[in-house]
Structures are given as structure tokens and as C-alpha cells.
Amino acid sequence: MTPPRTPPRTALRDPKQDRSRATRRRLLEAAVACLAEHGWTRSTVAVVAERAGVSRGAAQHHFPTREDLFTAAVEHVATERSAALRALHVRERQERERAEERGGAEVVGLVGVLVDLYTGTLFRAALQLWVVASYEEQLGARVAALEARIGRETHRMAVELLGADENVPGVRESVQGFLDMARGLGLANILTDDRARRDRVVAQWARILDDALRAPH
Template sequence: MRARLMEATVELLVERGFAGTSTTLVSGRAGVSRGAQLHHFPTKNDLVVAAVEHVTDVRGAELAAAAERGLPRGDRRTRAVLELLADHFTSPVFTAALELWVAARTDESLRAAVVPLEQRVGRQTHRMTVELLGADESRTGVRELVQATLDLVRGLGLADTITDDTDRRRRILDRWAAALDQALAPGSAS
């Protein structure tokens, strides 16, 4: 039941946004009685934060599994890592999280729940990106380059929410991969 509630909440956040998602719609979509839903999640904020956290954890595991399965070695690796990250930041999970971020901007109780979640997810994504790129953060500026990479793909994901940005995203990621390869190469001045 909990999994159905989580999936239904994320689907509705993506389809209708935060304002258009209600606990009544979620329980109906999940095929769960309203009383059962309220027993587990007394407020809409409790429900949406739990749903995004759940799906973010699932997506993080999928991202790690995809990285384990099929990233090339050598000169194509950086571009493949960027593509993996871009796919993550253009997924329905990102869209649902974005709905929460926007709502949390003006809802203090929601912000109190979203900020720690985003900090945890941000640290995990940063750590995984460092590993995937083989980046040496002991070198000056490398940590900032990794964070700039995450900010870039997040921004590209944001742009993709209102228009299909595939071609532009591909060109930008091609250029950024070349710049990262140069900056992260052993012996380069970052």
C-alpha cells in the first residue's frame, strides 16, 4: 500500500504539480481508502515529502546500478557520466522534486522537511559523481568543478521541464565533457 501511495503521489506531482495534487486524488489513484492514507500520512506535506524521498532513493539506486553496468573507460567516460546525470535530472523524479522545491520556497513547514532531504541527496549525488569521474578533490578547484557539473545538468533538467531541450543539451554536454576532461586530467592546473 505504501509503495502505491508513493508512486501515485509522484505521478500526480508530475502531471498536476504541487498545487494540483491532493490527498484525495492520491488515495484514489493508489486504490487506497482515504482513512488508510491519512493513517500513514496525516498531511499532504508528509505524503509528498515521503513520496519524493522514496522515489529519489529508488532512482539513486537505479543511477548507481546504471553506472556499474555500462560506463565506458577512456576518453568517452566523462561524456557517458554526463549523459547518465542528465538522464537523472530530466526524469519524472526530478520533476516531482522540482515541484516540492518551488512549493517549499513559500511553505515553511514543507521547507523544513525538504531542505534536509535535498542536502542528503545532494551529498550522495556529488560523491557518486566524484567517483564516476575519477575526480581528485584534493586538487584545487576540482570540488567546484564537480559541483558546477551538477549545477549544469540540474539547470539543463530544469530547462527540459517546459520544452524538449534534447539537441541543445547534447551540444552543451559535449562541450562540457571536453572541458572537464582537460581540467581533470592529471597534471592540469584546475
């Protein structure tokens, strides 16, 4: 083990900067929650500021325009999703090392966990932004770039988690199609609680995916 390093002089904490960072983070999290619950139309800077317990002036200091706030919120969504996926990956790897071997039952569990990433608040917020970005040109380019980055990262994680070998022809598309299914299942959960149906679909498709990854076409 390496000894803990003493913090460099520039990293000394500045209480004012800390407060500013905390305010910024509260605004971003409020923006994500607002988007997920109330959609784009009702998610104004004023509504987000009130939810965050921040003055409108302070909100506008951090994010001069509505687009700035929600673009930064997309970044925040992306970072949170990434962190959740990384944490999941580490846990799964530890469990795999303890079990020493992978089996079909494990793939079924992994498929369920990956699908769950598309049914929470982060997916709801991302979906709202995705849909609005389809006709809001300025937002569109930024969100498209972000989504491409998230898509690549999610794919990489899924490949690692599932222990898939992308050198085998078809395996890359098998994993991609599975993530498209997960996205579709997330969308099906937006209007009504779709859990019962989703659980049955996940159980069936986890078996199909497991076969496809073991005996690729």
C-alpha cells in the same frame, strides 16, 4: 561464497503487513507521479489515493496529513534516485573493469548519463517539491535537509563515476559546477523538449570537463 542464511523468526512474512507495505508504496509512487505531472496545487491526498487505487480512508491511515504524504514522497524520490545512481555506478565500474582503462569518450558518456538523471519523472517531482518548499515553511525545513543529503550523495557518486581526484585544488568545484549545469539543463527541459540543444551542450561540456579534471586549474 557464503551460504544463504535462514530467515530469523521475526522476518516471517505477515500477509497483512505485506499488503500494508504495498499500499504505502503505491501511495508514495502515485504522489511522485502526481507531483511531476500536475504540480503541488492539484496533488491532493484524494487525487493521489484515487490514482493509487486506494480508499481515501486507507490513504489517511498511512499519511494523516498532506504534508506527511508528500514529505514521505520526497524520501521515496530520494531513495529511488539513490538506487538509480548506485545501479549506474556498479554498471559503470563493471564496464570500466572490462575496458581496463578510462578515456575521453567514456567521460562524454558518463556526463550524458549523469545529466539524464535530471530530466525524468523523479527530477520533475523533486523540482515541484523544491519550489513549493521555498514558501511552505513546514515543508521547507524537511525538504532542505533531504536535498542536502541527496546533493552530497549525488556529488559523491559523480566524483566516483568520473574518477575525479578531489585532493587536487579546483576539482571539487569543477564537479559541483557540472552538477549545477545538469540541474539547469533539467530545468530547461520542464516546459519544452530540450533534448536536441541539450545533446550539443553535453557533448561540448563533457570535453571541457574532461580537460578540467585531467589538467586542473
